[in-house]
Amino acid sequence: MESLLAVVIGCLYAIGLYLILERSLVKLIFGLLLWGQATNLLIFTSAGLLGGKPPIVPETGKLLSYADPLPQALILTAIVIGFGMISFTLVLSKKVYQRLHTDDLEQMKGYES
Amino acid sequence: MLIAITSLILTSICAPWINHKIPNKAGWILSLAPLSLFIYGLLLTSSIVSGTVFNDSWNWIPSLGIELSFYVDGLGILFFLLITGIGTLVLIYTGAYLKGHPQQGRFYTVLLLFMTAMIGMVVSDNLLVLFIFWELTSITSYLLIGFKHESEEARTSALRALIITGSGGLCLLAGIILLGQVGGSYQFSELVQQGDLIHQSSLYLPILMLILIGAFTKSAQFPFHFWLPGAMVAPAPVSSFLHSATMVKAGFFLLARLTPILGLTAAWHAWVMGIGALTMLFGALMAIAQTDLKKLLAYSTISALGTLFLLIGINTELSIKAAILFLIIHSLYKGTLFMVAGTIDHETGTRDVHALEGLFRVMPWVGIAASLAAFSMSGLPPLLGFIGKELIYEAKIQAPGIYQWVLPLAVLANALNVAIALIVGLRPFLGKTPLHLSRKHAVPVGLWLGPVVLAIAGLLLGIFPGWINGLSNAAASAVRAEVTQIKLALWHGINPVLLLSIFTVILGLGFFAIREKLRKVKKRHQSLSKWGPKQLYEHVFESVLIFAKRHTDWLQNGNLRFYIVVIMVTASLALGSTLIRVTDWSHLVTNFGEAKVYEWAIAISIVTAATFTMLSSSRLISAIVMGVVGYSVALIFVLYSAPDLAITQILVETLTVILFVSVVYHLPQYRSLLSPSVKWLHAGISIIFGIIMSLVTLKAINIQLHDSISHFFVENSLTQAFGRNVVNVILVDFRSIDTLGEITVLGIAALGVYALLQWKTNQQEEL
Numbered sequence: 001m002e003s004l005l006a007v008v009i010g011c012l013y014a015i016g017l018y019l020i021l022e023r024s025l026v027k028l029i030f031g032l033l034l035w036g037q038a039t040n041l042l043i044f045t046s047a048g049l050l051g052g053k054p055p056i057v058p059e060t061g062k063l064l065s066y067a068d069p070l071p072q073a074l075i076l077t078a079i080v081i082g083f084g085m086i087s088f089t090l091v092l093s094k095k096v097y098q099r100l101h102t103d104d105l106e107q108m109k110g111y112e113s
Numbered sequence: 114m115l116i117a118i119t120s121l122i123l124t125s126i127c128a129p130w131i132n133h134k135i136p137n138k139a140g141w142i143l144s145l146a147p148l149s150l151f152i153y154g155l156l157l158t159s160s161i162v163s164g165t166v167f168n169d170s171w172n173w174i175p176s177l178g179i180e181l182s183f184y185v186d187g188l189g190i191l192f193f194l195l196i197t198g199i200g201t202l203v204l205i206y207t208g209a210y211l212k213g214h215p216q217q218g219r220f221y222t223v224l225l226l227f228m229t230a231m232i233g234m235v236v237s238d239n240l241l242v243l244f245i246f247w248e249l250t251s252i253t254s255y256l257l258i259g260f261k262h263e264s265e266e267a268r269t270s271a272l273r274a275l276i277i278t279g280s281g282g283l284c285l286l287a288g289i290i291l292l293g294q295v296g297g298s299y300q301f302s303e304l305v306q307q308g309d310l311i312h313q314s315s316l317y318l319p320i321l322m323l324i325l326i327g328a329f330t331k332s333a334q335f336p337f338h339f340w341l342p343g344a345m346v347a348p349a350p351v352s353s354f355l356h357s358a359t360m361v362k363a364g365f366f367l368l369a370r371l372t373p374i375l376g377l378t379a380a381w382h383a384w385v386m387g388i389g390a391l392t393m394l395f396g397a398l399m400a401i402a403q404t405d406l407k408k409l410l411a412y413s414t415i416s417a418l419g420t421l422f423l424l425i426g427i428n429t430e431l432s433i434k435a436a437i438l439f440l441i442i443h444s445l446y447k448g449t450l451f452m453v454a455g456t457i458d459h460e461t462g463t464r465d466v467h468a469l470e471g472l473f474r475v476m477p478w479v480g481i482a483a484s485l486a487a488f489s490m491s492g493l494p495p496l497l498g499f500i501g502k503e504l505i506y507e508a509k510i511q512a513p514g515i516y517q518w519v520l521p522l523a524v525l526a527n528a529l530n531v532a533i534a535l536i537v538g539l540r541p542f543l544g545k546t547p548l549h550l551s552r553k554h555a556v557p558v559g560l561w562l563g564p565v566v567l568a569i570a571g572l573l574l575g576i577f578p579g580w581i582n583g584l585s586n587a588a589a590s591a592v593r594a595e596v597t598q599i600k601l602a603l604w605h606g607i608n609p610v611l612l613l614s615i616f617t618v619i620l621g622l623g624f625f626a627i628r629e630k631l632r633k634v635k636k637r638h639q640s641l642s643k644w645g646p647k648q649l650y651e652h653v654f655e656s657v658l659i660f661a662k663r664h665t666d667w668l669q670n671g672n673l674r675f676y677i678v679v680i681m682v683t684a685s686l687a688l689g690s691t692l693i694r695v696t697d698w699s700h701l702v703t704n705f706g707e708a709k710v711y712e713w714a715i716a717i718s719i720v721t722a723a724t725f726t727m728l729s730s731s732r733l734i735s736a737i738v739m740g741v742v743g744y745s746v747a748l749i750f751v752l753y754s755a756p757d758l759a760i761t762q763i764l765v766e767t768l769t770v771i772l773f774v775s776v777v778y779h780l781p782q783y784r785s786l787l788s789p790s791v792k793w794l795h796a797g798i799s800i801i802f803g804i805i806m807s808l809v810t811l812k813a814i815n816i817q818l819h820d821s822i823s824h825f826f827v828e829n830s831l832t833q834a835f836g837r838n839v840v841n842v843i844l845v846d847f848r849s850i851d852t853l854g855e856i857t858v859l860g861i862a863a864l865g866v867y868a869l870l871q872w873k874t875n876q877q878e879e880l
Contacts, residue, residue, distance in 0.1 A: 006810035014803025046813035055839040067754035084862035
């Protein structure tokens with residue numbers, strides 16, 4: 001599964017970059033979203049995958065074999081922050097479009113108001 | 114010496130204040146500072162002539178081995194006297210010349226600072242300290258040339274001078290550092306003993322060339338001469354002091370200082386003599402064709418500097434003595450003539466030789482000074498110039514092996530200088546006084562005192578050469594690092610040298626007579642100057658500016674996509690090359706075979722959904738398909754023991770999709786704005802980046818750099834933080850400050866979103 005995920009991650013990064021390089025604002029946001037997913041997966045995968053062993057201490061006995069909790073904590077933070085960023089970007093681009101009547105990143109150059 | 118330098122700096126700081134309080138007498142008062150130093154120098158002279166060397170040393174930057182050390186020998190004291198003596202007169206002159214100028218105070222300050230730097234330079238023992246003073250003179254010179262900063266010509270000339278002498282200064286610094294490394298010391302007094310070691314070093318030639326470039330640029334030697342005529346836009350005191358009497362001699366001083374260390378090799382002789390002779394002739398030829406008094410003097414100064422270099426390049430006992438003597442003579446007469454030119458300009462408003470006539474009756478004192486200086490420059494007895502010229506000819510006749518070509522050049526250059534001397538020093542004063550000048554008021558004392566004192570000094574020293582015999586011998590001994598004893602005398606009897614002198618003067622009179630014709634010849638060859646070093650400099654200067662502009666336009670073009678492409682291509686190259694270098698591909702484990710069917714299904718659905726997002730032309734469908742990607746990722750989290758992640762991911766995905774759908778109709782329709790070729794390029798970059806990221810992931814799976822620290826969290830989760838879900842405990846307990854930060858970020862984002870939404874309503878109300 002790790003190798004398969006590596007390919008998936010590569011695809012997400014590639015598609016994300018392609019979208020970011022578009023001149024359209026909305027596509028830029030989609031690209032950013034995909035990069036966010038790809039990066040989370042990269043951290044998750046590189047820690048090593050372990051099925052059915054969540055890092056939860058049982059009622060009795062010790063937790064001996066478990067998936068690494070640290071990357072999970074990191075990714076959890078990343079997901080939430082990513083959501084904050086995307087929501088802000090979405091609203092911002094909506095405003096920008098309303099004010100400037102363009103979503104072409106090239107045409108936005110030079111606007112200051 | 115430290116006291117001397119400090120007192121001058123203090124004076125320069127006080128100068129604007131003094132000038133403000135007593136504007137009419139400030140020049141006189143300020144001149145007391147260099148005058149007292151001049152007297153101090155005179156007192157030192159007698160013991161230096163008898164062979165004493167004054168040494169002073171303070172630890173300045175001990176960590177770099179730089180000592181603020183002074184070394185005053187014959188050469189140093191000679192320059193010291195010239196700087197302070199002429200400096201005194203120039204300050205008095207400035208008082209009258211710039212009378213009432215709103216920035217006179219600033220002028221005094223910079224002039225005194227220059228004087229400080231110049232003195233510091235000639236008495237430094239440490240070469241690095243010398244370099245610092247050297248650069249200080251360049252900077253103050255820049256400020257003084259650009260004194261009339263309203264004029265564009267002044268600004269460009271100042272900048273040109275700074276760039277030329279500054280780049281020379283950088284070469285000099287490199288040369289000094291190499292020299293210090295080879296010789297093991299930056300102290301001149303210690304390097305003198307290492308002469309042989311340095312001569313045999315493989316770095317000798319680079320050292321010599323770097324230091325020579327420094328000296329050539331500073332002393333306006335061909336082909337670096339062109340900044341000096343441009344520097345003539347400076348006020349007359351500056352031209353007189355910096356650009357004839359002192360600063361331009363710094364290159365000569367440096368070579369004289371270093372002669373015992375670097376001199377006496379074939380390369381030294383060839384370069385110093387060759388460039389010197391070329392400059393001597395070139396300067397004289399250029400000078401004769403000028404009509405502006407100051408330009409005439411500037412080119413003749415270049416010629417004189419060439420003569421100095423030629424003499425020091427010959428490097429015999431006689432030639433060094435002649436060089437030292439000529440240095441004194443030139444400072445005296447050229448300082449005079451520049452001040453005279455300034456006075457004429459000040460009083461009549463023009464410096465054009467064609468417009469000036471009959472000034473003797475208007476300014477008799479100036480006339481006397483000018484003609485004395487002109488006679489000294491022409492080498493007529495009984496002035497000091499005569500003795501100098503005799504000595505120079507003698508030195509050249511005795512120059513081993515080269516007199517055949519040096520001598521004719523020298524005679525030609527000298528004859529031209531005779532003509533120049535007559536044009537500048539005599540011609541403007543003869544003839545009928547023009548009407549508009551005859552009713553002029555008397556020239557103020559300040560404007561004629563300086564030239565007259567210098568000119569009379571030239572006369573007295575010519576009649577009593579014994580007065581400077583000791584000093585010039587001491588200076589020459591310092592250059593040669595052995596005792597020099599050559600007696601100066603006005604009359605040597607009738608010999609070839611005297612005949613040569615007479616011939617020179619006659620030839621000079623001839624040149625004077627045909628000066629208009631010479632100018633026409635020069636005019637006819639005007640087109641030649643298109644290929645001069647000045648044009649080369651300007652071309653390079655412009656090209657650098659154009660290059661910088663194009664470079665900035667190209668890299669900093671404000672196009673986001675371009676920046677991203679540059680960053681990504683760079684990242685791909687860096688990551689890719691590192692991967693290729695460190696990876697042993699045969700050890701890279703892949704496990705596609707182990708993946709189960711549902712895992713394949715998840716993977717395929719993620720990639721398909723992402724591709725769909727990319728290709729779809731509907732924003733709504735894109736947004737929903739993005740949700741598919743997110744939920745599939747959540748499934749992966751479920752499968753691989755991350756229930757918390759899965760829960761969060763599903764929550765956030767749902768929210769994101771809702772948010773997208775709610776604003777998507779306020780967002781623009783997709784448009785295809787890029788040309789197909791650009792799209793293919795982007796696709797190529799994206800694919801390469803994706804492949805590299807895949808490889809990075811594979812690599813990351815196979816590498817364990819450190820032991821995981823997670824066992825700490827697992828062990829202490831229940832016992833210390835009383836929680837069973839380790840991920841939650843990490844977030845809210847072990848790393849709770851991080852989480853606090855995260856909440857803050859979310860809060861700010863929420864505020865931002867709220868503010869943006871509010872802003873909309875405000876805007877609409879306004880509309």
